[in-house]
Amino acid sequence: MKELVEAAAADPGKISLGNAGMGGATGVASVGLNLAFGKSFNVTPFSGGTDLLANVLGGHCDVGIFSQSEMLANADMLRPLVILYDEHSQLEQLAAVPTLEEAGFQNLNVPGGSFRSLSVKKGTPPEAKKALAAMVDAAYNSRAFQDFMKSKGLLPAYYALDDLDAYFEELVEAYIPILEEAGLLKQ
Secondary structure (H helix, E strand, O other): OHHHHHHHHHOOOOOEEEEOOOOOHHHHHHHHHHHHOOOOOEEEEOOOHHHHHHHHHOOOOOEEOOOHHHHHHOOOOOOOOOEOOOOOOOOHHHOOOOEOOOOOOOOOOOOOOOOOOOOOOOOOOHHHHHHHHHHHHHHHOOHHHHHHHHHHOOOOOOOOHHHHHHHHHHHHHHHHHHHHHHOOOOO
C-alpha cells in the first residue's frame, strides 16, 4: 500500500483507483482515500463490481476497492493490500490483511464498508424502541448470527439506540467532504 501511495503521489492522476459506482460504499471509500492522499489518484467509477473486476483484471484500471466477498471469489487473481476497517477480517483467508493504520497510515478517517440498520419513524415511543433494540440485540448476539457473520466475513460493528445515533452523526460528518468532492451532495 505504501508503494502504491508513493507512486500515486509521484505522478498525480496517473494511477486509477476504481470503484463499483459513485453512489455506493466503494465509491465513497475511493473518494475518501483520494482526499486522504492529496488527490493523487484518478478515481474511476464503474457500473458495479463485475465491471470493476473486469477492468482491473484486464489492465484498464490499476487498483480497485472490493468487498470481502469479491476478494474471496477472486482470490487467485486479486491481492488485497489493506482492509478499510479498524479491525481484521473475520475470514481466515483475509485475516492477515493489514488495516490502514498497520500499513503505516495513522489517523485517516476513510469510511469503508456498508451497514444495515433497523429504523423506525420519528415519534415512535421510547418503550417500543427499547423493546425492538432488545430483540435485535438478542438476535445479533445469538450464536447462529455470530457464526453467520464470521462465515460471511461481515464486520462485527454493532450500535443501538443513542450509540447508533452518534455513529450516524460521525458518519455524516465523514461523508460530507467526500460527497462534496464527488459532486453528490445535494443541499
